[in-house]
Amino acid sequence: MIDLEGAMASRTYTLFRNAILAEQQVTCVCEGRRRELCPNIIGTDKSGEEAVLAWQFAGESSGSLPQWRCLKLANVSGARARDGRWHEGGSHRSTQTCVTNIDLDINVDVRKLR
Template identity: 40%
Template sequence: MSDVFELFVESVNKKKQLHCSYQGRHRELCVHAVGWKNGKEQALAFQFAGESSKGLSPGGEWRCMALSQVTDVLLKDGSWHTQDNHSRPQTCVDKIAAEVVY
């Protein structure tokens, strides 16, 4: 497991915000699930602030992220962000290492 993966797991377990760079853009996230998809490290996160190549909807958006493209990870204290549709089945991670429990 990569150092980035370990920080994403910590973010889930402690419900801490995670700030990082993904595909060259600053992201502010609340990670909901982290694990593997087809053997590659991935995470499902709710992006509540930061940048996006397509823009960020008011209130935020769900993101499926390949952790190999994540750099500059920082865990931060702050409000936990999600959307009401968090209970919909996700397809981003098929082997879960850590997941937020509601």
């Protein structure tokens, strides 16, 4: 797990990280909306805040679904991991900038090991 400048990772961070390792879905509330996600990359953003890049496949959104979501984990509540079909996001048209200090990337650290 990355060093969060001497701080322990939050419980939410640990839940999302474990969900990536187990390829589990996560349900949560972020920005007042219920979200159903498959987290792909976790770490910290450019300001050092815990962040996750996830594929939102269901739930509530201000735009159309499915779509990529960059979540600051400090804004997430009620996170729960669950078993379910893994949903894949489409390819990126540009390099992701959500997580600048990557702790875990499902495509590099999890699936490559199989």
